[in-house]
Amino acid sequence: MEQIVTPEIKELVKRYRDIWTLDYALSLLGWDMETYMPANSFRERGEVRGNIRTQVQRIYTHPEFVSLVENAKTQNDVEKGIIRVLKRWIKYYTKLPKRFIEEEERTTAKAFQVWKEAKEKSDFKMFQPVLEDIVALEREKADYLGYEEHPYNALLDLYEEGLTVKKCEKIFSVVPQISNLFKKAKERYPNKHPLEDEPYDMIFLRRLIENILTTLGFDFSRGRVDVSPHPFTVEMGLYDIRITVRYEGKDFRRALMAAVHEFGHAMYEMNVSKDLWTTPVQHGVSLGIHESQSRFWENVVGRTRYFVERFHDRMVMALPFLKDYDIDDLYRYLTLVRPELIRVEADEVQYALHIYLRYELEKKLIEGTLKVNELPQVWNDLMDDLIGIRPPKDSLGVLQDIHWAHASIGYFPTYAIGSMFAAQLYEKLDMKHLIENKNYKEVMRNLRENIHKWGSIYPPDELMMRASGEYLNPEYFISYLRDKYLS
Amino acid sequence: MEQIVTPEIKELVKRYRDIWTLDYALSLLGWDMETYMPANSFRERGEVRGNIRTQVQRIYTHPEFVSLVENAKTQNDVEKGIIRVLKRWIKYYTKLPKRFIEEEERTTAKAFQVWKEAKEKSDFKMFQPVLEDIVALEREKADYLGYEEHPYNALLDLYEEGLTVKKCEKIFSVVPQISNLFKKAKERYPNKHPLEDEPYDMIFLRRLIENILTTLGFDFSRGRVDVSPHPFTVEMGLYDIRITVRYEGKDFRRALMAAVHEFGHAMYEMNVSKDLWTTPVQHGVSLGIHESQSRFWENVVGRTRYFVERFHDRMVMALPFLKDYDIDDLYRYLTLVRPELIRVEADEVQYALHIYLRYELEKKLIEGTLKVNELPQVWNDLMDDLIGIRPPKDSLGVLQDIHWAHASIGYFPTYAIGSMFAAQLYEKLDMKHLIENKNYKEVMRNLRENIHKWGSIYPPDELMMRASGEYLNPEYFISYLRDKYLS
Numbered sequence: 001m002e003q004i005v006t007p008e009i010k011e012l013v014k015r016y017r018d019i020w021t022l023d024y025a026l027s028l029l030g031w032d033m034e035t036y037m038p039a040n041s042f043r044e045r046g047e048v049r050g051n052i053r054t055q056v057q058r059i060y061t062h063p064e065f066v067s068l069v070e071n072a073k074t075q076n077d078v079e080k081g082i083i084r085v086l087k088r089w090i091k092y093y094t095k096l097p098k099r100f101i102e103e104e105e106r107t108t109a110k111a112f113q114v115w116k117e118a119k120e121k122s123d124f125k126m127f128q129p130v131l132e133d134i135v136a137l138e139r140e141k142a143d144y145l146g147y148e149e150h151p152y153n154a155l156l157d158l159y160e161e162g163l164t165v166k167k168c169e170k171i172f173s174v175v176p177q178i179s180n181l182f183k184k185a186k187e188r189y190p191n192k193h194p195l196e197d198e199p200y201d202m203i204f205l206r207r208l209i210e211n212i213l214t215t216l217g218f219d220f221s222r223g224r225v226d227v228s229p230h231p232f233t234v235e236m237g238l239y240d241i242r243i244t245v246r247y248e249g250k251d252f253r254r255a256l257m258a259a260v261h262e263f264g265h266a267m268y269e270m271n272v273s274k275d276l277w278t279t280p281v282q283h284g285v286s287l288g289i290h291e292s293q294s295r296f297w298e299n300v301v302g303r304t305r306y307f308v309e310r311f312h313d314r315m316v317m318a319l320p321f322l323k324d325y326d327i328d329d330l331y332r333y334l335t336l337v338r339p340e341l342i343r344v345e346a347d348e349v350q351y352a353l354h355i356y357l358r359y360e361l362e363k364k365l366i367e368g369t370l371k372v373n374e375l376p377q378v379w380n381d382l383m384d385d386l387i388g389i390r391p392p393k394d395s396l397g398v399l400q401d402i403h404w405a406h407a408s409i410g411y412f413p414t415y416a417i418g419s420m421f422a423a424q425l426y427e428k429l430d431m432k433h434l435i436e437n438k439n440y441k442e443v444m445r446n447l448r449e450n451i452h453k454w455g456s457i458y459p460p461d462e463l464m465m466r467a468s469g470e471y472l473n474p475e476y477f478i479s480y481l482r483d484k485y486l487s
Numbered sequence: 488m489e490q491i492v493t494p495e496i497k498e499l500v501k502r503y504r505d506i507w508t509l510d511y512a513l514s515l516l517g518w519d520m521e522t523y524m525p526a527n528s529f530r531e532r533g534e535v536r537g538n539i540r541t542q543v544q545r546i547y548t549h550p551e552f553v554s555l556v557e558n559a560k561t562q563n564d565v566e567k568g569i570i571r572v573l574k575r576w577i578k579y580y581t582k583l584p585k586r587f588i589e590e591e592e593r594t595t596a597k598a599f600q601v602w603k604e605a606k607e608k609s610d611f612k613m614f615q616p617v618l619e620d621i622v623a624l625e626r627e628k629a630d631y632l633g634y635e636e637h638p639y640n641a642l643l644d645l646y647e648e649g650l651t652v653k654k655c656e657k658i659f660s661v662v663p664q665i666s667n668l669f670k671k672a673k674e675r676y677p678n679k680h681p682l683e684d685e686p687y688d689m690i691f692l693r694r695l696i697e698n699i700l701t702t703l704g705f706d707f708s709r710g711r712v713d714v715s716p717h718p719f720t721v722e723m724g725l726y727d728i729r730i731t732v733r734y735e736g737k738d739f740r741r742a743l744m745a746a747v748h749e750f751g752h753a754m755y756e757m758n759v760s761k762d763l764w765t766t767p768v769q770h771g772v773s774l775g776i777h778e779s780q781s782r783f784w785e786n787v788v789g790r791t792r793y794f795v796e797r798f799h800d801r802m803v804m805a806l807p808f809l810k811d812y813d814i815d816d817l818y819r820y821l822t823l824v825r826p827e828l829i830r831v832e833a834d835e836v837q838y839a840l841h842i843y844l845r846y847e848l849e850k851k852l853i854e855g856t857l858k859v860n861e862l863p864q865v866w867n868d869l870m871d872d873l874i875g876i877r878p879p880k881d882s883l884g885v886l887q888d889i890h891w892a893h894a895s896i897g898y899f900p901t902y903a904i905g906s907m908f909a910a911q912l913y914e915k916l917d918m919k920h921l922i923e924n925k926n927y928k929e930v931m932r933n934l935r936e937n938i939h940k941w942g943s944i945y946p947p948d949e950l951m952m953r954a955s956g957e958y959l960n961p962e963y964f965i966s967y968l969r970d971k972y973l974s
Contacts, residue, residue: 021538025512032515036523040708041727047765048724051508055542221527237535240528278534 001275001453002076009079012068012086013279015059020278022056027236034228035244050105060086060093081281081457088161089280095144104141107133108407115405122395124376131404132372135365138409142366152366155410160288160417161459167472168359168413171420174474175356178481179386182350185337185485195333198321199250208318209245209259212311216297217444218263219270231258233265233294235284238277241269252319253334260302264294267444271452285456285463287411291418292425293447299348299419300426300480301435301443305331310438337485339389341396348419349481353386355416358401362409421464421472423480425450428468488762488940489563496566499555499573500766502546507765509543514723521715522731537592547573547580568768568944575648576767582631591628594620595894602892609882611863618891619859622852625896629853639853642897647775647904648946654959655846655900658907661961662843665968666873669837672824672972682820685808686737695805696732696746699798703784704931705750706757718745720752720781722771725764728756739806740821744785751784752777754931758939772943772950774898778905779912780934786835786906787913787967788922788930792818797925824972826876828883835906836968840873842903845888849896908951908959910967912937915955 004010029049037045059065069090074080111130118127142151145158149165156163210225228244235241243262247255268284276282284290301307308315308330315330316322322330340346343354361378364370370378379398384390391397403411425431429450434443450467464471491497516536524532546552556577561567598617605614629638632645636652643650697712715731722728730749734742755771763769771777788794795802795817802817803809809817827833830841848865851857857865866885871877878884890898912918916937921930937954948958 017538018542021535021542024535025516025539028515028519029512032519036711036713038707038709038711038727038729040706041724044724044726048508048511051504052512055505055508219527220525222525224523224525226523237528237531239531240525 001273002078003275004079004082004279006073006075006079008068008072009074009082012065012072013082015065015068016086016280017278019056019059020280020282022052022059024236026052026056027234031226031234031236031242031244034230034232035226046109057093060089066090066094077457078276078279078281081455082279084459085280085456091145092158095146096141097144100137100140100144104137104407107137108405111405111407112402115399115402119395119399122393122399124394124399127399127405128372131375134404134407135372135409138407139366139368150363150367152363152410155366156413157410159408159411160286160414162461163288163413163417165363168363171413171416171472171474172352172356172359174478175353175386177478178349178352181478181481181486182337182353183388185349185481186339188485189332189335189337191338193333193336195253195325195329196251198252198319200252200319200321202247202249204318205247205252205255206245208314209256211314211318212256213259213263215311216260216263216301216440217267222270223266225259231262233262233269235266235269238270238272238274238282241266257298257302257334261294261298264297265290267297267447268293268452271444271448272455273453276455276457279455281456283456284452285454285458286460287414288417288421289451289460289463291415292421293418293451295348295418296422296425296447300422300431301440303334303348304435306436306438308334335485339387341383341389341391342400349485350387352416352419352477355412357382357386358412359416362412366409417460417472420474420477421468423477424464424468424470424473426480427476428470488760489565490762491566491569491766493560493562493566495555495559496561496569499552499559500569502552502555503573503767504765506543506546507767507769509539509546511723513539513543514721518713518721518723518729518731521717521719522713533596544580547576553577553581564944565763565766565768568942569766571946572767572943578632579645582633583628584631587624587627587631591624591894594624595892598892598894599889602886602889606882606886609880609886611881611885614886614892615859618862621891621894622859622896625894626853626855637850637854639850639897642853643900644897646895646898647773647901649948650775650900650904652850655850658900658903658959658961659839659843659846661965662840662873664965665836665839668965668968668973669824669840670875672836672968673826675972676819676822676824678825680820680823682740682812682816683738685739685806687739687806687808689734689736691805692734692739692742693732695801696743698801698805699743700746700750702798703747703750703788703927704754709757710753712746718749720749720756722753722756725757725759725761725769728753744789744821747789748781748785751781754784754934755780755939758931758935759942760940763942763944766942768943770943771939772941772945773947774901775904775908776938776947776950778901779908780905780938782835782905783909783912783934787909787918788927790821790835791922793923793925795821822972826874828870828876828878829887836972837874839903839906839964842899844869844873845899846903849899853896904947904959907961907964908955910964911951911955911957911960913967914963915957 004013026049029045033045069083069086072083074083107130111134114130115127118124138155139151142154145154147154153164156165156168213225214220222239222241224242226242226244227247229246231244231246233241233243243259243266245255245259245262268290272282305327308327312327312330335347337347337349340350343351346354357379360382361370361375365372376394376398380390383397429446431443431446434446451463454463458466461471491500513536516532520532556570556573559570561570594617598621601617602614605611625642626638629641632641634641640651643652643655700712701707709726709728711729713729713731714734716733718731718733720728720730730746730753732742732746732749755777759769792814795814799814799817822834824834824836827837830838833841844866847869848857848862852859863881863885867877870884916933918930918933921933938950941950945953951958
């Protein structure tokens, strides 16, 4: 790894240490909130996190800090990466007025409560007014941030640096192919697998997960696996990266595959070069690249016959009911393809269709060609077209995701980028044989050397080019799916 | 509770919110370190905590902040308390040079490692050089902080506001009485109780502890009980206060009584008036007052026949081996008096003698009339005089405590204050009947109204006077012990 040599950038990194520290604390405060925090500390914890964010903003927008960033002359890629990342944050914190940020926070806090209740009652009308407020706010946000060609571009870039509607159109140009592929694949699978109803002993599944993650390469001296209502990964520093799992009591692949998914996120962070510790480029570069790593491990490595072969003995030991299922049964269980109303339950074939649907709706909401009150109808129609089922109620349709209540408009496309780039890496880094040979060490080395260790030094597109010799090309995803599900 | 009315003090409290927030984060970072943190994050976590402390110091020493504090005109007790507490912190952060704080940190980091090894090997000579450095540093610290009459006063005041050698001499004037009382009491007890060897099921003891703490008044919606190598209490905000317990597998009173002890600390913090939330006076005022609350619940409430009566049914359910022991057996087990070499294993009769010993040595080390290399000899002689046993090796004598390795010279006397003031509250707040009647709600109300709710508004001496009508008077402790152990 190149070293930081320019004195001004050394000074910046030194000052950045305060931000890095506060971010570390924010991560722990967030992790704790989802795992161990007592129920009634919710509001107090919100105050604490809000205040720390304000302290972070104050450092980013301090005139001396801004001027150091603006006048920095970079001498190598690491330095360029640092300045690029800092400029993005400074832009974020300086372009959005305090008033706006506070209003967004107020609105999303309210929206979360309303969404929860609306989803429970499956009543979109209840959620509609606050979602209208959110769409208006995000439209305003795009104006504050500035954009070319399409206001949605400003929002896309927040989650995936450099992403635009134009790039998304290319990414989603393969949607008809995926939709056809899905329709063919689902015919080959039963609509239900008996293992979905099989209850498991949580203690043993937990042990199995910890054991498999260790074999895959998780470093428990720098990480943990805990329990939370929704699985997630939290990266504090380079030496403390945690994932969580949810145990539902039956259908063990949910917990197991979620753990392998989060493992992929965690390894990206664990494998960043130690030279980048406490610098602005220490973390993974974007949600899309992050998701490519989690999906690589979950789908490309995990949902294979080879993975089942490798871990079959341990699985049977931890989950004795598996003695009645052979390796082929288990593989079919992990790769079951069937229409799903709910995104998070979708198999890897149809998943991108769920994303495309959300992308289309978000884009139109932001450009103003779709009204919030039209959402349920349009959602249901598009589900029918793409996947061939129609949500019987809005809780199973337009109300299913938390993202819009969080004002995370522009986030969804990163999931599709993840799936697609995982397939591209599989092909271009020649991982087929490694996965067949269960050589997880070498798989990890490949990902570490080509992706992980660089942190955020390179923007996503450039990283993709360097790692795979190409920008994102959805054709690899199509051939990956075709080979896996139609051959 | 009085309100904050002075505009300058309102402004100060507003600015203090940043410190309060960082302290909250530090507490969570510390709690996590002792409970769930992965082993190899130790150094990184140290960096994070050190950096946050520096950010706290920067706010306390900011000229505008200091000038607001110095020029504040207070209009009521709450405002007076706020300014008093802020002045103490500003003094601490401004009088100690950065160089000194860094050197103290370096030395204690090293000392902790050396002490651990020296204790394992029972080799005082190994610890001696670094302890000499620490004594020299603490002597220097006293000079930086300033003092009247005795340099030890500067250190005592850090842990117990206003404590001096003169006050300590009064406190410890009852040592001969305690020593005599102890020698008589120990004759009435066996040297060993069979329950000390009885192994327990940790899951059930944990359930019992959570259940008893709930009955005593712990609010689990604002707190937790976790496991750590050494029991402690951590107060983040008013809505998140956690304790930890250690389960050793046998001798259940250790875990149970430690939990009740920490419960006492936690309730002090939970019961602070919500009007003081996020102000500089939100936390308990001193270590001594804090310890009085923990010892009140552990000893004055917990180690009684009434406590055993109240919880006997549940104890037998959780710990089936108790069916062979009646209430009297259990009470004797909780109140066993016998000479102990180790402070943390000492009963409440001899405990203050262990503290007095440390106080005498610390005072002489700081005034220079005792050399570090003379410590083991003097320690052992004094143990013999006071308690009637002699440590066979230094790991059971002068090397047993972590405090000196932490440079916490001046800390020990607060434990004695805690024991003594607990007895004073027992007498002066007329708690005998409430405890006999197991009316824990009313016991708590008494403590909350007289002590807890005031946070740090009043300095310890004044709080004692307001709560009990007297300054600390060790005679109450003597009569409490005499009634309980010699009648």
